[in-house]
Amino acid sequence: MKLYVKAVSSYRGHLDGSEIKKELKTKYKLDTRRQDTFIHLAIYGAQLLKDKVEISSSDELYITSGVGNIDVLQKTNKYVYEEKEFIKPFDFINMLGNTTSYYVANSLGLKDKNTFQISNNFTFINTLISVFASLNLSQNEAIIGSVDLCTNPNEVIKRVLGLDEDAEVTSSVNYQKLSLSSSGAIAEVEFDTKIYSLQEVQELIKNSDLKVMTSPRCKGLDSLKDSEYFETMPSYYLNKTIQEKEKMLYIDCFEDSYKIIKIIALA
């Protein structure tokens, strides 16, 4: 399966939520009320993409995340269960996965398919598969937003994601506009449903002349790894490969299962 990338946007860092909110209000003139940091991060990434490419109202929107809106759950848990207050209606609504995709769609002027999906440990790669299957039918273009927010204390997210206690984690948002058509593409990304074994991956690396990056989770592989972790990391490396005009195999893994995407920058 192959998709062509028309544009990308990335933001990664130890987040100052108020700065993002300020940027949305002042630069993009967006209403940020009734939202929270996770939603602001998702919208911010979407606006960075909109700065670079024309968005059509028929573009399909897919928002994916390793954990989802952890911010609102942490906040609500505190005031409902610890302080015995009544749940606020907009915090309740923000807990629903597709609330984030609704606000993103609104900020981009999208009116068509809009989904929030997660997929055990390979959430970005499986979302690519989902996009490929849908575009084959609709002939539209699609936007994937991959959003991971790291809250304080970061122990929460590390517990949820199955990471070692000393793992480094960070927040990140990465978007791509994708198409089945190569016209105007800046990169192509190849992927499949296959789950690879460690031995198969080692063989692939040995025989590949592409740069190889692996997820920090891939302990059995002696390849380049990021020092920090977030669940939708393949989305970040797709964008980084394009920005650096490279060709790369990105290997994601969980326990003894491996998945691979091949990224080739065209421009």
Place this chain on the structure above:
Amino acid sequence: MHSINILDYTLRSSQGNTLETLQSIKNIDINISYKEVSTLNDAVEIPYYLFSDKVEDDANEIKEAIKKLVETITIKLTPQQRAKTALIIGTSLIDKNIIDSIESSVYEYKKKPYASSKKSIDSFANEISKELELNPFTMTISTACTSSINAVLEARNLINSGVVEYAIVVGVEIFSQMMSDGFSSMKLLSTDIQRPFDVARDGLVLGEAIAAVLVGKDSSKWSLRGGYSNCNSLNITSVSSSGEEYAEVMDKAMSFAKVTAQDITMLKAHATSTLTNDMSEINAIKKVFASDVTFSALKPYVGHTLGACGVLELAMIMSCIDDGFIPQTLNHKDSIIKEYTPLQEHKACSCGIFMLNYFGFGGNNTSVIIQKESK
């Protein structure tokens, strides 16, 4: 490319398994329980459609309950078919694993030694898929009340583009105190009964359910002819009272399925019995259909099962039609629009083309068209 066959279905509702639920609908013999929810001032008991055998809001219990239901479908598949079958879950469940992690990390008095294992909602599909030797492709979709019907449309896409040959799509919703309190905070819960499209309607009653369908290209009496899902609303919780957003999604679903309003044997309405949703939906129905349209609502039988209602109500309709009738709408006396009254008595019907509506928070609107051949 827009169609696919529905090869099997199974469900577990507050009324029991597939057959027991069918009998309770047929005989209009409905069991309902009560649960306490918080309001701004107090805690009150509200009606709630609960499973007779309790499933705790716990990762292991929910996973085992889903697996038990999915097994009733996979048992009929050969090992070769299983290897080509994706598992997709649609749910709006709040992830208890995250709550547990928050409580173990943030509050000193609840602090637990560091332990981390991936056991979130999105793990269920992966673990069940492994245990039942299905295809490793799994996915979990969370688009509020359209979650599991959108999962059916995803399955259709995956099969028609050749990614997998079959898919089991599961809708799941289990009682959650946070979810119930959330609906209470929005003043959307009835303290009595659901009255779809009735002038006296005062809210929804929540329910638990797990339901599954198997879809693929093998021949079947049931097919999904087409469907359409979009994100279009007035605000985060509602569309225009004119229902134009709902009408658009119904029209497009028919267009993709290559049918017209005259071809529709019956419409299953979303019908939450809330003031705004029912008003918008009845106005949309009026825009799309003539006043002689047969339409009905299923939520008074099983409650509003949120992310599960997509697959649950799909399975319920197929079950009723397979038994030869369209179920009547319960608790309806006085229509919002006099000319558009939902079905008041069970009506004989064993085949036809059926439209099923689902609308959710976040502007997520979905309509699908299914068909049962006459032979």
